[in-house]
Amino acid sequence: MTQRILFTLAIFISLASPKAGWAEQKAAVAPPAQAGEIMVIYRGLCPAEAQAAAIENIKKVIAYERIHSPVAYSSSPGIWADGHVGAVDLHRSQEALEEAFRWQSKDETWSAGYDAVAKGCGLRVEDFDMYILTAN
Numbered sequence: 605m606t607q608r609i610l611f612t613l614a615i616f617i618s619l620a621s622p623k624a625g626w627a628e629q630k631a632a633v634a635p636p637a638q639a640g641e642i643m644v645i646y647r648g649l650c651p652a653e654a655q656a657a658a659i660e661n662i663k664k665v666i667a668y669e670r671i672h673s674p675v676a677y678s679s680s681p682g683i684w685a686d687g688h689v690g691a692v693d694l695h696r697s698q699e700a701l702e703e704a705f706r707w708q709s710k711d712e713t714w715s716a717g718y719d720a721v722a723k724g725c726g727l728r729v730e731d732f733d734m735y736i737l738t739a740n
Contacts (some may be wrong), residue, residue: 606721607722609706615631616630617689636738636739637694637737637739638739639739639740640696640697640698640738640739641694641695641696641697642694642695642696642697642698642700642701642736642737642738642739643693643694643695643736643737643739644692644693644694644695644735644736644737645690645691645692645693645732645734645735645736646690646691646692646703646732646733646734646735647684647688647689647690647732647733647735648688648689648690648721648722648725648727648731648732648733649686649687649688649725649727649732650683650687650688650689650724650725650726650727650730651687651725651726652687652723654725654726655683655687655689655725657724658689658721658724658725659681659682659683659689660679661717661720661721662689662690662691662721663681663738664717664720665714665718665721666679666681666691668713668714669714672711672713672714673704673707674703674707675695675700675703675704675707676695676696677693677694677695677700677701677704678693678694679691679692679693679694679695680681680692688733689721689725690732701736715729
């Protein structure tokens with residue numbers, strides 16, 4: 605009788621544990637943006653030999669933004685599997701995005717940094733693709 609109870613208890617625990625682990629994992633998965641936030645993706649094709657320098661230049665632009673931008677937003681540089689380099693920015697709202705764009709268009713140091721990224725890849729800034737996604 606005791607063995608039957610222990611066996612039943614062991615089966616119950618083994619079946620309950622994976623579900624509990626899944627629930628914890630599921631709770632840990634969070635969206636990269638909340639509803640109303642704006643994700644902006646910048647990408648430009650960059651030769652493999654120029655990618656490391658391009659990423660360093662992107663990091664310099666991001667560091668400059670963090671100090672000088674009148675509106676706070678996050679930005680992460682990266683290299684896509686297809687050889688594009690760029691960044692993903694997260695803005696808290698459409699208005700914040702527009703304010704950041706206005707500042708960027710007027711700030712010569714920011715523009716020079718973006719130009720350096722493009723030139724390092726043999727591109728012009730206009731050659732970069734930009735995608736804007738509003739999270740729902």
